[in-house]
Amino acid sequence: MGLITEKLPKMMAGMPGSDIIFTRMDAVINWARANSLWPLTFGTSCCAIEMMMAPGASRHDLARFGAEVARPSPRQADMLILAGTIVKRMAPRLRTLYEQMPEPRYVIATGACTISGGPFIYHSYSTVRGADTIIPVDVYVPGCPPRPEGLLYGLLTLQKMIRSGETVREPGIRHKPVTSETPEGITIEDIKSEMLALLEKDAVVDVRKAAEQMERPTGI
Amino acid sequence: MESEELFQYIASLEAAARPSEKPSDLPTIEVPPEHFLSLMQQLREDPRLYFNMLQVHTAVDWVKKGIFELLYQLYSTKDRQSLRVLVELPRENPVIASVCSIWRIAEWQEREVYDFFGVLYEGHPDLRRLFLEDDWKGFPMRKDYEDDFMLEPGQ
Numbered sequence: 205m206g207l208i209t210e211k212l213p214k215m216m217a218g219m220p221g222s223d224i225i226f227t228r229m230d231a232v233i234n235w236a237r238a239n240s241l242w243p244l245t246f247g248t249s250c251c252a253i254e255m256m257m258a259p260g261a262s263r264h265d266l267a268r269f270g271a272e273v274a275r276p277s278p279r280q281a282d283m284l285i286l287a288g289t290i291v292k293r294m295a296p297r298l299r300t301l302y303e304q305m306p307e308p309r310y311v312i313a314t315g316a317c318t319i320s321g322g323p324f325i326y327h328s329y330s331t332v333r334g335a336d337t338i339i340p341v342d343v344y345v346p347g348c349p350p351r352p353e354g355l356l357y358g359l360l361t362l363q364k365m366i367r368s369g370e371t372v373r374e375p376g377i378r379h380k381p382v383t384s385e386t387p388e389g390i391t392i393e394d395i396k397s398e399m400l401a402l403l404e405k406d407a408v409v410d411v412r413k414a415a416e417q418m419e420r421p422t423g424i
Numbered sequence: 425m426e427s428e429e430l431f432q433y434i435a436s437l438e439a440a441a442r443p444s445e446k447p448s449d450l451p452t453i454e455v456p457p458e459h460f461l462s463l464m465q466q467l468r469e470d471p472r473l474y475f476n477m478l479q480v481h482t483a484v485d486w487v488k489k490g491i492f493e494l495l496y497q498l499y500s501t502k503d504r505q506s507l508r509v510l511v512e513l514p515r516e517n518p519v520i521a522s523v524c525s526i527w528r529i530a531e532w533q534e535r536e537v538y539d540f541f542g543v544l545y546e547g548h549p550d551l552r553r554l555f556l557e558d559d560w561k562g563f564p565m566r567k568d569y570e571d572d573f574m575l576e577p578g579q
């Protein structure tokens with residue numbers, strides 16, 4: 205892999221047709237990466253129980269998506285599921301674990317605690333307010349704790365991101381999933397009224413007109 | 425032993441110990457700090473009591489009353505008997521005798537209480553912080569603790 209992902213792009217840069225080859229290669233490499241994510245066994249509090257439910261228990265079974273091989277060593281893992289409150293004392297250790305993981309590495313933050321500090325945001329002397337102040341996060345899964353389905357959906361989002369994302373030409377540069385942010389100058393009311401109009405347009409059918417437009421079956 | 429019998433027996437050993445009025449699920453006694461160590465020694469060594477296990481040690485900060493209430497929960501593996509011992513300390517000068525020499529496990533439990541409440545233990549072999557960084561200022565489980573990192577709602 206090192207040869208393909210590191211040496212080859214430099215050797216082939218500028219060759220005629222190399223773009224097509226790279227695009228094909230990216231598709232294969234990203235497909236492989238997306239379907240064999242190895243999570244690091246890392247859980248710091250209650251969300252960790254849900255995290256254990258998702259890959260470990262038979263009902264939810266993360267193995268269906270190729271991400272069940274939880275590794276106790278960061279050097280063998282490429283996905284970090286942040287499950288649980290991160291405290292100040294833990295923060296430097298978390299950073300170390302992240303840096304020990306080989307590239308490309310992906311981070312899913314599950315639960316309110318890792319997203320923002322969650323229930324401990326006020327009056328807490330110890331809780332870090334958001335794990336993304338320590339390490340870069342790829343996918344956020346909200347909830348307190350998120351249901352295992354939520355975590356599965358987060359994993360699928362990550363896979364989608366990996367498949368559409370990185371190219372061997374620019375390692376480390378990724379396309380992020382677009383956040384559902386309201387564009388400037390548009391209010392929630394506009395969106396609501398537009399959706400209502402769309403709904404009416406799609407849901408109201410003029411039966412007579414439709415019948416007239418329909419082709420008459422012949423031979424009856 | 426029934427709790428009444430237990431209280432009477434403990435009172436015969438150490439007159440200063442009296443049953444607690446506070447609502448509790450376990451037999452509870454209160455003792456003033458000056459009689460604390462000798463009482464604990466007897467609870468451990470008396471053949472009829474034989475509390476050989478210190479299950480829990482923690483503190484409660486009653487900031488309005490100006491006291492720390494120390495809680496020791498003992499257990500006898502021989503009789504399957506539990507006992508809770510409460511000691512009240514003044515908040516300004518929280519010093520109490522260490523029970524490390526009686527139960528070895530008290531060493532870490534006392535370090536934890538020191539870490540979070542700042543209670544000082546006389547005779548503790550190694551009274552350092554346990555959970556927080558060594559250079560931490562203050563004792564965060566005290567109700568009046570504040571630092572720059574903490575947020576108030578609305579901030």
Ligand code: SF4
Nearest residue numbers: 250251315316317349
């Ligand atoms: S988000 Fe909720 S469930 Fe998850 S670690 Fe925080 S408090 Fe626990």
